[in-house]
Amino acid sequence: xxxxxxxxxxRRLNTSAALRExxxxxxxxxxxxxxxxxxxxxxxxxxxxxxxVEAGWVAELDRVPVTxxxxxxxxxxxxxxxHALLAAVRVNTLEGAAVVSDVRGNILGRARRALREYPDxxxxxxxxxxxVREALVDAGGTIERLRAGAIASGGAIDAxxxxxxxxxxxxxxxxxxxxxxxxxxxxxxxxDNDANLGALAERWRGAARDHxxxxxxxxxxxxxxxxxxRGTVHRGFQGAAGEIVEAVSMRAGSIExxxxxxxxxxxxxxxxxARSRVDAARAGDPAALAEVDxxxxxxxxxxxxxSWTIAPSLIVLGGGLEDAADVLLDRVRERMRAARAxxxxxxxxxxxxxxxxxxxxxxxxDRMDTQLFGPVVHEA
Amino acid sequence: xxxxxxxxxxRRLNTSAALRExxxxxxxxxxxxxxxxxxxxxxxxxxxxxxxVEAGWVAELDRVPVTxxxxxxxxxxxxxxxHALLAAVRVNTLEGAAVVSDVRGNILGRARRALREYPDxxxxxxxxxxxVREALVDAGGTIERLRAGAIASGGAIDAxxxxxxxxxxxxxxxxxxxxxxxxxxxxxxxxDNDANLGALAERWRGAARDHxxxxxxxxxxxxxxxxxxRGTVHRGFQGAAGEIVEAVSMRAGSIExxxxxxxxxxxxxxxxxARSRVDAARAGDPAALAEVDxxxxxxxxxxxxxSWTIAPSLIVLGGGLEDAADVLLDRVRERMRAARAxxxxxxxxxxxxxxxxxxxxxxxxDRMDTQLFGPVVHEA
DNA sequence: CAGCATTATGCTGCCTAGTAGCGATTTTGA
DNA sequence: TCAAAATCGCTACTAGGCAGCATAATGCTG
Numbered sequence: 013x014x015x016x017x018x019x020x021x022x023r024r025l026n027t028s029a030a031l032r033e034x035x036x037x038x039x040x041x042x043x044x045x046x047x048x049x050x051x052x053x054x055x056x057x058x059x060x061x062x063x064x065v066e067a068g069w070v071a072e073l074d075r076v077p078v079t080x081x082x083x084x085x086x087x088x089x090x091x092x093x094x095h096a097l098l099a100a101v102r103v104n105t106l107e108g109a110a111v112v113s114d115v116r117g118n119i120l121g122r123a124r125r126a127l128r129e130y131p132d133x134x135x136x137x138x139x140x141x142x143x144v145r146e147a148l149v150d151a152g153g154t155i156e157r158l159r160a161g162a163i164a165s166g167g168a169i170d171a172x173x174x175x176x177x178x179x180x181x182x183x184x185x186x187x188x189x190x191x192x193x194x195x196x197x198x199x200x201x202x203x204d205n206d207a208n209l210g211a212l213a214e215r216w217r218g219a220a221r222d223h224x225x226x227x228x229x230x231x232x233x234x235x236x237x238x239x240x241x242r243g244t245v246h247r248g249f250q251g252a253a254g255e256i257v258e259a260v261s262m263r264a265g266s267i268e269x270x271x272x273x274x275x276x277x278x279x280x281x282x283x284x285x286a287r288s289r290v291d292a293a294r295a296g297d298p299a300a301l302a303e304v305d306x307x308x309x310x311x312x313x314x315x316x317x318x319s320w321t322i323a324p325s326l327i328v329l330g331g332g333l334e335d336a337a338d339v340l341l342d343r344v345r346e347r348m349r350a351a352r353a354x355x356x357x358x359x360x361x362x363x364x365x366x367x368x369x370x371x372x373x374x375x376x377x378d379r380m381d382t383q384l385f386g387p388v389v390h391e392a
Numbered sequence: 393x394x395x396x397x398x399x400x401x402x403r404r405l406n407t408s409a410a411l412r413e414x415x416x417x418x419x420x421x422x423x424x425x426x427x428x429x430x431x432x433x434x435x436x437x438x439x440x441x442x443x444x445v446e447a448g449w450v451a452e453l454d455r456v457p458v459t460x461x462x463x464x465x466x467x468x469x470x471x472x473x474x475h476a477l478l479a480a481v482r483v484n485t486l487e488g489a490a491v492v493s494d495v496r497g498n499i500l501g502r503a504r505r506a507l508r509e510y511p512d513x514x515x516x517x518x519x520x521x522x523x524v525r526e527a528l529v530d531a532g533g534t535i536e537r538l539r540a541g542a543i544a545s546g547g548a549i550d551a552x553x554x555x556x557x558x559x560x561x562x563x564x565x566x567x568x569x570x571x572x573x574x575x576x577x578x579x580x581x582x583x584d585n586d587a588n589l590g591a592l593a594e595r596w597r598g599a600a601r602d603h604x605x606x607x608x609x610x611x612x613x614x615x616x617x618x619x620x621x622r623g624t625v626h627r628g629f630q631g632a633a634g635e636i637v638e639a640v641s642m643r644a645g646s647i648e649x650x651x652x653x654x655x656x657x658x659x660x661x662x663x664x665x666a667r668s669r670v671d672a673a674r675a676g677d678p679a680a681l682a683e684v685d686x687x688x689x690x691x692x693x694x695x696x697x698x699s700w701t702i703a704p705s706l707i708v709l710g711g712g713l714e715d716a717a718d719v720l721l722d723r724v725r726e727r728m729r730a731a732r733a734x735x736x737x738x739x740x741x742x743x744x745x746x747x748x749x750x751x752x753x754x755x756x757x758d759r760m761d762t763q764l765f766g767p768v769v770h771e772a
Numbered sequence: 773c774a775g776c777a778t779t780a781t782g783c784t785g786c787c788t789a790g791t792a793g794c795g796a797t798t799t800t801g802a
Numbered sequence: 803t804c805a806a807a808a809t810c811g812c813t814a815c816t817a818g819g820c821a822g823c824a825t826a827a828t829g830c831t832g
Contacts, residue, residue, distance in 0.1 A: 016432035052396035083779025084827040248703025321701040323628025463808025
């Protein structure tokens with residue numbers, strides 16, 4: 013049950029502490045600094061660094077005299093983040109995209125293409141694997157260095173990455189995304205829903221950086237709500253967390269076909285149409301403004317309910333809605349205040365359409381964290 | 393940032409592993425068994441046990457030859473759970489109760505009394521402290537062995553244990569419960585809301601033992617929703633998670649004064665009245681049945697919304713509602729199915745009115761866990 | 773440009789805490 | 803009574819941490 017530790021365990025632990033510290037700092041680190049930050053002795057750090065350089069995880073840089081500082085110039089060490097690579101893919105009805113990053117999450121390569129025959133999961137997954145290989149080439153990396161990957165997809169995806177339900181396409185139900193991708197590219201794969209990964213991305217390097225409880229919402233032609241509780245995706249029973257969208261649609265009528273809802277549509281033409289309506293509203297066109305109001309009203313009924321149940325500290329609007337942030341946000345805020353909802357902050361995504369892809373990267377990184385960087389000690 | 397570990401750290405870690413293993417097993421444990429379960433060598437376990445016996449945490453029992461087994465009878469060790477004690481108190485408008493337990497959560501002593509002058513926080517807190525002392529005497533323990541305590545109270549209580557809002561009594565707003573109790577009994581104190589602790593208790597040793605995402609709801613004259621996500625209390629922004637109750641009351645009208653709602657009232661007379669209506673419904677009285685239906689309808693509007701947003705895997709009804717479980721639960725289930733809510737399991741509390749008190753115990757235990765038992769290693 | 777303060781480097785020696793495993797001890801069962 | 807089984811108590815050894823000292827490389831000062 014509770015595992016004890018021998019001497020080699022302590023070394024693993026301390027190595028991981030050093031590695032994490034190296035990963036956190038953007039610049040090269042000296043031995044002394046590392047010793048201070050980990051609380052270990054300089055001697056111990058010296059031995060650990062020797063081993064890490066040997067293993068290829070760390071590079072020693074040339075000594076550069078620190079100008080203006082007395083004393084012998086220190087040895088400088090840096091994480092070789094590219095020692096291991098991660099992949100992220102995103103597929104939706106019309107196109108797919110992939111990125112490859114180092115263990116710091118720096119994106120090194122990209123690929124993007126229209127998907128053929130989306131309704132056939134097999135060919136789409138072939139395409140997804142191809143996209144990863146392309147992005148890997150673009151990153152100048154080899155398949156051996158790839159350690160893990162994650163895929164972002166629409167629909168309800170359970171904790172094991174199996175597609176439970178995908179609107180308009182029954183062929184995808186039951187598809188085991190990690191399993192299928194693992195057969196094509198032999199690394200551990202993880203899968204989650206667009207919206208959940210959007211939320212994760214926003215917290216990592218987007219608009220939700222300082223928040224632990226976050227709701228990310230894409231509302232319109234395509235709807236999805238991603239929930240982060242204590243920084244971790246919350247799916248709920250059978251992935252039902254966030255299904256309030258469907259519930260409200262059932263009660264108050266769907267807005268899939270509302271002109272403004274097209275902002276979140278994957279179809280270019282509908283997007284353009286919606287944007288032009290938003291432009292008109294921005295210019296003061298009364299009919300367009302009424303449409304925006306109507307759309308805001310619908311959004312508010314969902315966001316208010318979320319505020320009274322989950323009560324995140326921040327709600328992020330994404331998936332296309334960011335394009336109407338200037339006309340939409342204040343209207344939504346005002347209506348939420350009128351509904352006496354808790355004064356939860358509301359922002360537009362700062363990552364744009366790449367959000368879910370970036371989130372997939374973070375997802376893979378989190379899942380691999382202890383495997384890449386080693387175990388952690390939890391003190392009081 | 394990331395803390396490294398020296399040799400004494402490894403001993404602390406291994407000691408905590410041994411201690412946890414001892415805490416988990418109900419019966420006395422042999423050295424060999426402990427060595428196997430922790431993965432440590434028998435020699436190491438021997439040394440650790442010596443130290444733990446010395447410190448009073450562990451007692452060595454008399455050797456009893458295991459009948460029917462060959463070989464030298466093993467030494468047997470047992471956690472002296474009473475080496476440290478924990479306290480829990482609960483206060484509501486009319487009465488207070490306290491329990492004292494050992495570190496395993498076995499309740500060793502109890503106390504209960506009517507509270508004088510509830511609207512005055514100071515005298516109520518004096519009473520609470522007295523109750524703890526009484527329970528301590530009942531447990532046969534001394535104040536020195538008391539290590540931590542927690543208090544369950546109504547109202548919105550923030551993460552620091554400060555009362556933010558308490559209906560009908562403004563005097564309590566801003567009261568720092570852990571601080572106040574700490575001034576009276578000098579141990580670390582923690583505080584949370586009834587409902588949150590009710591949920592925690594239910595997961596610990598009640599109806600939610602096998603669930604991680606739980607909603608505990610008391611709905612009626614007194615209303616409160618406690619939410620557990622990944623086994624931990626979720627309060628939400630400014631404690632607003634679960635405020636859906638108030639929101640629904642605002643929208644659909646309050647049911648505080650509904651005859652059935654009296655089940656959750658702290659006032660005996662209203663309870664009796666409500667129970668008699670439930671009895672009548674049970675006997676088939678049409679008017680009473682209609683009342684139950686009406687009440688169920690109201691509950692469902694709240695539970696359905698929670699199912700679509702938080703989607704726990706289980707909803708537990710408590711706070712008095714358990715007394716009507718037989719007539720109420722099926723009606724609620726049926727209506728939720730009709731509303732197309734996710735098929736989330738619904739149960740009545742199995743702890744009765746002591747739930748929140750037991751939850752407070754668990755809360756204190758969780759918060760003190762690493763201080764009592766030492767740090768933990770998180771492997772992949 | 774020599775000398776000093778400053779900072780970092782390689783070590784050696786020492787200590788803690790874990791493991792392996794051997795002979796002794798205590799019991800059961802033939 | 804003796805072999806087998808199971809555990810005990812211990813010694814010898816190893817891993818990996820720490821303290822701290824002599825040495826090295828630099829900037830500054832007179």
